[in-house]
Amino acid sequence: MIIRQLFEPLSSTYTYLLGCEETGQAVLIDPVVNAMERDLAELNRLGLTLAYSLDTHVHADHITAALHLKTAVGSKIAAPACDRLPCTDFGIEEGKPFQVGSISLAPLYTPGHTDGHFAYLLGDRVFTGDALLIEGCGRTDFQNGDAEALYKSVREKLFTLPDDVLVYPAHDYQGRRVSSIAQEKKRNPRLGAERTLEEFKQIMANLKLPYPKFIDYAVPGNKQCGVCPTGLPEDLEKYCRHMTVSPQG
Template sequence: MIFRQLFEADTSTYTYLIACERTREAALIDPVLSEMDQYLAVLKELDLKLAYTLETHVHADHITASGKLREVLGSRSVVHRDGGAQCADILVDDGDTLSVGDLQIEVRHTPGHTNGCVSYVMADRVFTGDALLIGGCGRTDFQQGDPGKLYDNIHGKLFSLPPETLVYPGHDYQGNTVSTIGREMAENPRLGGGKQRDEFIQLMTNLNMAYPRHIDRALPANQACGNVNS
């Protein structure tokens, strides 16, 4: 497998490139519109054909590049059916699978941050978007957030993965790049170390975080697959 972890500094967003070495088919997970030139350059450098853009959810902090990549390269955009982006080419649900050449990707529906959150599971790794972060998790106070639902899905659908499974999140604000399921189960301050559901709900309910600074522009654009004029 070809793998690259790319970073957009303004919103501390990770985008992931995965590709099949044999077929040269590729997918980008959570691409950011401002980074289009970087994606096109990497795909050209590695001689890859972009088959899919995979969204972990409809984002409130950046505008997706999925629509522009579809326009330029003919890739197909993938969003969960509850995400609110009917413009996507493929609306997935829990348990669906996608093939990128010889690579298999399982969709796990992990709502709680938003209704349409998914995690993408591969043989040795999981891309968790904003559901499970390294030492944290996504906020639950807007965009259909539900702390109880997030707790249940992280414990039921992510912490049930093998402990050595690599965790690649949608964001990190401290320079971390990768964790493991076992480490997050043991050490995550919000969710690990035996943290009980009611404790988690109380914690998340009292975070009192600032209003997302890009949400008023990003959310409607992402519901239109990155069309900033919508």
């Protein structure tokens, strides 16, 4: 199996390219519209055909490339079924493996950051979206977020995975690429060690984070599987402008 971790610097998003060497089919987890050409170039370089784009949740900080990829190369769109997006081709549900060639992802319903969030387990790796970040987690103060639900998602779904499972998050803002379940259980300052639910709820209630500057455009656009809105303010146009250079790992 081929696995690539690709980084989009504007939203600090990790996109994951998974390729089946037997069939030549591939999946992109959490693709970003302004890094689409990079992803297609990497698929071409590896001799892979994109079968599906797959999002962990409805994003608030970038526009997914799902619809643009479908238009460009005919790939299908997979997303959590509970979000009921009419533009999807395949609805993700817990307990039903998502199979593309030899790639078999086990969907894990992990609400809390959003009410429709999923993580995806692939053998000894788990792609955690925004539910579990490296020494952190996604915020819970919009999109029907719920601190108690996130605590249970991480502690009861993710932290019960084997310690050596590698954690691949949807974002990192400090240049880190990968963690492990053991490391997060020990070192995550919000959710690790003996942190109680009440302590976690208090932490999340007091983050005092600014209102996401792109959310009012990203959420409606992503509910349409990646429609870039018209009339964007000049300082936000970069979120939909395709990049010519984008670092990758």
